Amino acid sequence: MSRFVLISPNTDFDHRLRQAVVGGLQGSVQTFLTAAMPAQPEDLFAQLSGEPMEVLILGPDVALEDALRLATIFDVQLPEVSVILVRQSDAELVLHAMRAGIRDIMDPSADPAFIRIILERACQAFASRYRSQDASPRVASNSGLVIGVFSPKGGVGKTTVATNIAVGLGKIAPMKVVIVDLDLQFGDVASGLYLEPEHTITDAVTTSASQDSLVLKAFLAVHPASIYSLCAPRNPADADHITPEQITRLLEQLASEFDYVVVDTAPGLGEVGLAAMEQCTDVVWVTGMDIPSVRGLRSGLEILQQLEILPETRHVVLNMADSKSGLTVRDVEASIGAPVDVSIRRSKAVAFSTNRGVPILQDSRRDPAVKGFKQLVQRFDPAWRTSDQRKQHRRVVVK
Template sequence: MSRFVLVTASQDFQRKVSQAVRGALHGSVQVLPPSVLLGGPQELFDRLTGEPPEVLILGPGLPEDDALKLATVFDLQFPEISLVLVEDREPEQVITAMRAGIRDIVSPSADGDQLRVLLERACLASAGRRRGLVAAAGPERAPGRVIAVMSPKGGVGKTTVATNLAIGLGKIAPMGVVIVDLDVQFGDVASGLLLEPEHTLKDAVSGAAFQDSMVLKAFLTVHPSGIYALCAPQSPSEADHISGEAVSHLLSQMAAEFQYVVVDTTPGLGEHVLATLEQATDAVWVCGMDVPSIRGLHTSFSILSELQLVPQGRHVVLNFADRRSGLTVQDVEATIGVPVDTVIPRSKAIPFSTNKGVPLLQDSSRDGAARAFGKLVERFDPKRNAQPQKKLHRRMVIS
């Protein structure tokens, strides 16, 4: 599917849009000649393959009347498609364009970064309208799964697990996954996904975004794999402005809009972690293959059981697994008192992917760690869970 359709004869602007999308936004660009305006939506769709686009870009260099006429028809028949007009217009002309259904206007001289931000916003608006139309046409969609990725101590690869899980879930539910970096002081999701966000968590829990989910979506960053990200504040001091109540409200908003909300929490059991657990449907517990990490996990289970904050979906991930550590999976299970669900072997590919900002599941790696991440993702696949499982737990072997 071509997520973006551009109608223009300007080759310079074609290149500009393609560069803005390439490597930054999920999907491709299909360019159509101005002649499709005369045939209306039907001729435009006849030239496309697959599903309708999310964003239709009109211009530059199109006859104004024909462009606005097509926009009016699209706004009536296909309101889920975001319409963008490329033209320098006077203020009074902007009103005319908006009445025709144009959602945004951009100058032909806009640079690549400006175009990328505008197209991100148009995609978010399109996704919101699609979900609204689905909800209006049938029963209300159940809230998405909120998956808290947690660890009692730092340094166990929690962010690596969270980013790979989000990338993997994005293949199950394209454009239906958001990863939230709740390590509010030293979050690494942005670097782990090679993102440079314009907005962060602080923006999303204050002002209009706190009241309006559509405004909230404007603060998300689109990853090339087709997932969204809400990154941690740029300064540790900004964490003081983020309360547990705000976190709880934010995750509730996210669950109403996305099929999967992956939350990379801060180590320990602080205010933000407890607020996350109140909203979580699942918890992915990450521990390393060392005694302090394993004992910390056992203690966390005990405390949260007393507080009745253990989510129904429990998934234990043993990271950095290595026969030479002096411990076995059986030793870990005996200490924490529950089965280990996923064992991720120690791998040289993991630090390399982290430094590169490209998770293993995005890079289509065949490394053993990538296969383990894939098994973790499968635990959240509704198709897999719909099938009867012969065994609830299979003893893992460290390679």
């Protein structure tokens, strides 16, 4: 059962919130009709009854400074509780909310249907964080998963895979996902997410950002899918001034602040890519269903095995899969010497969504490729990672 706690003297918003819960969510609402924030979480818990609290809503008419202070305390002491701020949103507010650990911002005039969507997302985030407390050593040590998306050969849809992973994880852990574009010369994450970021990775590796995570967070772009992004430099020449050591530090910082860090890399195995791989908890290997990309992946895996830097957890993705390509899944597996974990069907809808800058998992479109993307995202859900499914390999089918 989900439990929602609202602090606000605004009775109209309280009414709409209750309509949203009654209209499709399980659990109850407990409202404190006051603008005064409790000093500490225990002061609030002392007044609660019934089910455990999962979502705390700081409603209209409460002082912003007090709301941010309480949210910061919750983020440190009770990070599994999803805190929602009800306010008119702007860029400055989003930055302050992000620093305070607030999971979502809701418009005060939102109707019950929209409120329900925000609450559902908050409940999913609570469930994910609650399950993930014992999911892995990195999570237990207050460090998130670093998911690198790699391919020795270009043109296999690596950025499309990376952006859809990030958007899919944003539904599991809203505002706790960041995607980093490490294709420093020709990265496409910004266009893949239809963003025009004010800052890029060039700003994020400066001395001031590397020494203060709050400064680093100020350089992240907010995406409507409840994720953050750090895009490639605008000028390809800037890539020459970014070192592998700076990338290592950057990923360490982001992993300490976010549940998931998705890293889109440049084709091949350059120094920056190898530095990123050493920070990865998971590597997603993307290959097309053609001989050049399959052979490229096989050669890349052989080199990395010799260098002994392959992360233990890997996920092989057969992208743009097509049974009419002349290859079978068995052919691919035999060539690379590893099982194919996820197959994503060739789809015009995926190409269309990429050109629009709206990942297909964000678009809620019905398409055969969506199933493959969802299966891939599921592999990073703590529930899957602690189950017996991760130890099993089921041969994928290409239709």
